Structures are given as structure tokens and as C-alpha cells.
């Protein structure tokens with residue numbers, strides 16, 4: 001069996017999760033009749049101190065509904081250069097919401113409040129684009145699972161308030177950020193106007209994300225969700241998986257973080273230019289192949305031939321993501337495969 005570290009989205013629902021799915025009370029969610037979806041939305045909203053939530057099939061849609069709520073057509077969202085919203089949602093914000101984006105670069109995607117605040121241009125008048133919102137990704141995927149410092153988030157909120165800007169949190173992996181930092185979900189929640197969270201990443205549910213905000217924004221977002229074709233019916237079977245994931249799979253993320261650190265330490269011992277293990281604080285291990293004589297695609301192929309699947313996300317950038325279907329024995333095997341594959 002291949003060891004699959006391409007993403008934490010590759011996990012398969014456990015038997016116990018499938019049991020929860022099988023027994024879920026359901027109803028037609030487009031009519032608001034699915035009790036399992038309703039309780040999930042309420043549960044996650046309460047966790048983050050928000051008034052309401054809307055269940056979506058993907059994190060991308062949860063992000064896009066939030067953007068739709070915060071930024072009017074022709075206005076601007078600013079986000080970090082390598083954020084999922086600008087790099088991996090295929091221009092959805094432009095296509096669906098008719099907005100523009102501008103980006104600031106940050107090493108490892110690490111937030112410094114001053115960076116977006118310096119480029120924000122609210123109320124730009126009739127000739128220039130006005131900024132209306134800033135997006136923060138926590139943890140930062142392409143940055144290498146970076147946890148955003150709560151002090152910088154607080155400073156960003158203060159600066160955004162002074163400029164009259166809204167803040168969106170792409171919290172696809174906020175669960176990992178919480179486990180790594182000890183910062184509570186409600187503390188993260190209080191700084192943001194809209195939040196997207198994913199149940200289908202480290203938490204191991206097969207499908208499902210939630211967009212959280214005020215009751216007013218969430219009711220409007222429900223209309224847009226339907227308009228985008230994502231009004232779902234007896235979707236409590238998926239919400240039940242999400243409930244199960246919240247009950248059972250948050251604390252165990254610490255194991256994923258430990259194994260990611262072990263991988264990083266072993267890889268740095270092969271060649272220290274590949275990764276600085278001190279930067280690995282959650283479940284993502286990003287490898288910088290700049291000084292290696294092979295590309296990320298070549299490395300990924302070498303690993304694949306040996307039974308380890310990893311992602312090539314740039315010509316010289318490879319990514320390994322630990323998750324709940326990856327254990328200590330597989331971690332030891334993965335290290336052995338990498339030792340051979342990374343030899344120049």
C-alpha cells in the first residue's frame with residue numbers, strides 16, 4: 001500500500017465515522033429541515049463565537065461565500081501572495097463576485113499586520129480601486145502550515161478597524177493552528193467578520209466546510225449558496241461525519257504535527273537546505289529544492305516509484321502533509337524512502 005502524503009484531504013472515513021453517517025437523522029436542508037446540518041452549523045458557530053454558519057461542500061465555496069458577503073463587485077480583497085484564495089481557487093473571486101485582488105508577499109505566509117495595512121487603500125474615490133477586505137490564512141497551506149501569531153491578528157484587526165476594512169479568516173486548518181498555539185477557537189473567531197473552516201482536511205470528514213458570520217450575512221450567503229448550485233438535500237449524512245470529526249479528531253492533530261516534525265528533522269539531516277525543521281509547527285512539510293539538481297516533479301516521481309506519494313507544487317517546491325491515516329510505522333518507512341530519493 002502506498003503512503004499518501006499529498007494532502008490531509010486523502011483520508012478515508014473510519015468505520016466509526018461511517019456508523020455515525022449511517023445513523024444520522026436527516027431532512028431536506030434546502031428547506032432548513034436537516035437536524036444534523038442545523039446542529040452542526042450551530043455548534044461550529046458557537047465554537048468560534050459567531051451568530052450563525054452555513055454548511056458548504058468545499059472550503060473554496062465557504063471562502064467564496066464570505067468574499068461575496070464582504071466585497072462588492074469592482075472592489076478589492078487583499079491577501080497574501082501564496083494564499084489559497086488567490087492561488088488555488090481558480091479566479092473564483094473574480095468570476096463569481098466580480099472583485100479584484102491585490103497581494104502582499106510574506107516568507108512562509110507569516111502574517112505581519114503592517115504588510116496588508118500598508119497596501120490597503122479604502123475609499124479610493126472614483127478613479128482607483130477601493131479595498132474593502134483583507135483575508136488571512138491560518139494555518140497557511142503553501143507557507144508550510146504556518147500558524148499566524150495572535151498578536152499580529154489582533155494588530156491587523158485594530159488597523160483594519162481604523163481603515164473601516166473587513167477581515168476574513170480562511171481557517172481551513174484552524175484546528176491545526178489551535179492545537180499548535182493553544183489559542184482558543186473563540187479567541188481566533190473574535191477578530192474576523194467571516195470565517196471558513198474545513199472538516200475534510202485534518203479532521204478526516206469526507207466532505208464539508210462551514211462559513212461563519214453574523215445571522216444577516218449567513219442568511220444572504222445561503223441564497224448565494226443555492227444560486228451557485230450548492231443547495232444540498234439530506235446532507236445530514238455528511239454533517240454527521242463532521243460532528244464525529246469534531247468529537248474525536250481535534251486533539252489527535254498533535255500526532256500529525258509530531259510526525260511532520262519527525263519528517264522535517266530527518267529530511268534536514270539529509271540536506272539542511274531542504275527545510276528548517278523549526279519552521280514545521282503543524283502538519284505540512286514544504287521542501288525547498290532550489291539547491292538540488294532535480295525538480296519537485298522528478299522527486300515526486302522517484303518517491304512514487306518507491307511507494308510514497310508527495311505533491312510537487314512548484315518547479316522546486318514539494319509538499320508532504322501528515323494526516324490521520326499516516327502512523328508511526330509509515331513515518332519510519334517514508335523517511336527511508338526519502339533518504340534514497342533525496343540523494344542527488
Ligand SMILES: Cc1ncc(COP(=O)(O)O)c(C=O)c1O
Pocket residue numbers: 057058059060061063084085137139140141170172173198200209
Ligand atoms: C488554506 C485552504 N483554504 C481553502 C481550501 C479549499 O478547500 P476545498 O478543497 O474543500 O475547496 C484549502 C484546500 O486545500 C486550503 O488549503
